[in-house]
Amino acid sequence: MRTTVGIIGAGPAGLLLARLLHNAGIDSVVLESRDRSYVEHRQRAGILEQGTVDVLRAAGAGERMDREGLRHDGIELRFAKQRHRVDFPGLTGGRSVMVYAQTEVCKDLIALQLKEGGPLLFEAEALEVEGAESGRPRVRFRHEGREDVLECEYVVGCDGFWGVARKAFPAGLSRVFERTYPYAWLGILADVAPSHDELVYARHDRGFALLSMRSPSVSRLYLQVPAGTDAEAWRDEEIWDELERRFETDDDWRLERGPITQKSVTPMRSYVHEPMRHGRLFLAGDAAHIVPPTGAKGLNLAVGDVVTLARALAHEKETGSPELLETYSTTCLRRIWQAERFSYDMTTLLHTSPEDTPFDARLQLARLGRIASFRAAETDLAEAYTGFPLDV
Numbered sequence: 001m002r003t004t005v006g007i008i009g010a011g012p013a014g015l016l017l018a019r020l021l022h023n024a025g026i027d028s029v030v031l032e033s034r035d036r037s038y039v040e041h042r043q044r045a046g047i048l049e050q051g052t053v054d055v056l057r058a059a060g061a062g063e064r065m066d067r068e069g070l071r072h073d074g075i076e077l078r079f080a081k082q083r084h085r086v087d088f089p090g091l092t093g094g095r096s097v098m099v100y101a102q103t104e105v106c107k108d109l110i111a112l113q114l115k116e117g118g119p120l121l122f123e124a125e126a127l128e129v130e131g132a133e134s135g136r137p138r139v140r141f142r143h144e145g146r147e148d149v150l151e152c153e154y155v156v157g158c159d160g161f162w163g164v165a166r167k168a169f170p171a172g173l174s175r176v177f178e179r180t181y182p183y184a185w186l187g188i189l190a191d192v193a194p195s196h197d198e199l200v201y202a203r204h205d206r207g208f209a210l211l212s213m214r215s216p217s218v219s220r221l222y223l224q225v226p227a228g229t230d231a232e233a234w235r236d237e238e239i240w241d242e243l244e245r246r247f248e249t250d251d252d253w254r255l256e257r258g259p260i261t262q263k264s265v266t267p268m269r270s271y272v273h274e275p276m277r278h279g280r281l282f283l284a285g286d287a288a289h290i291v292p293p294t295g296a297k298g299l300n301l302a303v304g305d306v307v308t309l310a311r312a313l314a315h316e317k318e319t320g321s322p323e324l325l326e327t328y329s330t331t332c333l334r335r336i337w338q339a340e341r342f343s344y345d346m347t348t349l350l351h352t353s354p355e356d357t358p359f360d361a362r363l364q365l366a367r368l369g370r371i372a373s374f375r376a377a378e379t380d381l382a383e384a385y386t387g388f389p390l391d392v
């Protein structure tokens with residue numbers, strides 16, 4: 001097989017890149033190790049920044065999102081039983097976010113790709129990227145029990161944190177910046193209307209909790225738990241009791257309970273691999289960087305990477321100049337480090353750590369109080385949450 005751009009991975013990064021390249025008249029082949037149903041049902045992100053929404057619309061993938069997505073103009077911070085709403089449009093000159101699940105973004109992009117785009121092979125596992133520094137990089141992959149080779153002009157690793165593309169970078173070139181956290185998120189999906197119409201981020205001495213939603217009738221809720229927790233160790237009633245404690249307020253707000261349909265534990269990690277380019281091999285999305293989910297940035301960063309890369313590939317096709325491809329890594333990393341900083345700040349603002357002292361708890365409350373009382377601090381949060389521009 002031969003193509004211009006070989007894309008490994010059909011998560012949001014790989015699927016959107018294939019769509020953007022198709023729209024620019026550049027052919028690609030997408031290799032995805034899992035089956036279609038798995039990719040379409042993997043519960044993950046749910047918050048799309050304004051810029052991500054605009055990109056999906058411009059790519060022709062926004063029709064269902066505009067019909068079914070929920071526009072959110074703010075979030076609530078909850079601490080010391082108090083509630084504080086952060087008003088996004090008022091603080092950012094009109095920006096907001098969209099609640100539309102990653103599963104739905106992937107379904108929309110897969111349908112478009114299969115209808116109009118180049119080949120998208122499911123159950124096609126990339127084994128190795130070869131010849132990244134040569135003019136003709138190749139991806140060795142296994143599909144339907146046979147090994148095959150995809151010959152490309154460029155290869156893009158959109159294969160997430162556990163993928164193979166990053167391994168093709170020479171050890172002397174790779175630099176890794178990393179932090180793990182002593183806690184994780186126990187996430188549930190529940191068939192019950194959300195108890196609040198916007199996301200609620202709660203800081204409590206017992207740990208963090210997040211109220212989110214997937215639709216007007218499906219709630220998504222998270223509890224901070226120790227790293228390594230087994231989701232099945234928590235009974236449904238225990239989860240609801242603990243959520244109730246952490247969301248407690250001084251007023252008559254109530255948490256509605258309903259049947260839990262899914263439980264999972266997500267580890268928390270900050271990770272950046274530099275650089276994001278080696279010869280004709282590029283990394284995009286979680287293959288190059290991970291943020292803890294507190295800032296809702298992972299999917300949005302993946303979108304930023306592939307928009308930058310698609311522009312650079314289109315520029316090279318039109319002008320013959322590789323200039324934007326050569327600056328791809330530094331351009332993306334500026335935005336990525338801003339998102340890393342914001343995600344770290346949100347995480348340490350809201351989670352309790354085993355080594356925390358009462359002093360740390362007071363500092364967290366002071367930081368939250370500052371956001372609630374000073375417009376500059378609140379604006380800083382609103383601007384980062386609704387999204388950094390692509391050319392930050």
Ligand SMILES: Cc1cc2nc3c(=O)[nH]c(=O)nc-3n(C[C@H](O)[C@H](O)[C@H](O)COP(=O)(O)OP(=O)(O)OC[C@H]3O[C@@H](n4cnc5c(N)ncnc54)[C@H](O)[C@@H]3O)c2cc1C
Pocket residue numbers: 008009010011012013014031032033034039043044045046047102124125126127158159160161162163164187266284285286287293295296297298299300301302
């Ligand atoms: C619980 C949770 C909540 C989150 N919440 C948010 C949020 O609210 N907002 C937000 O912006 N982000 C959030 N994120 C992060 C977001 O989901 C990820 O950043 C996003 O999925 C990254 O997309 P990606 O395409 O780079 O990688 P992935 O979605 O990981 O896709 C990689 C794809 O590559 C495939 N693959 C891997 N190896 C190979 C191989 N060898 N050959 C072929 N294919 C391969 C995988 O099967 C997968 O389909 C959350 C993540 C989690 C886990």
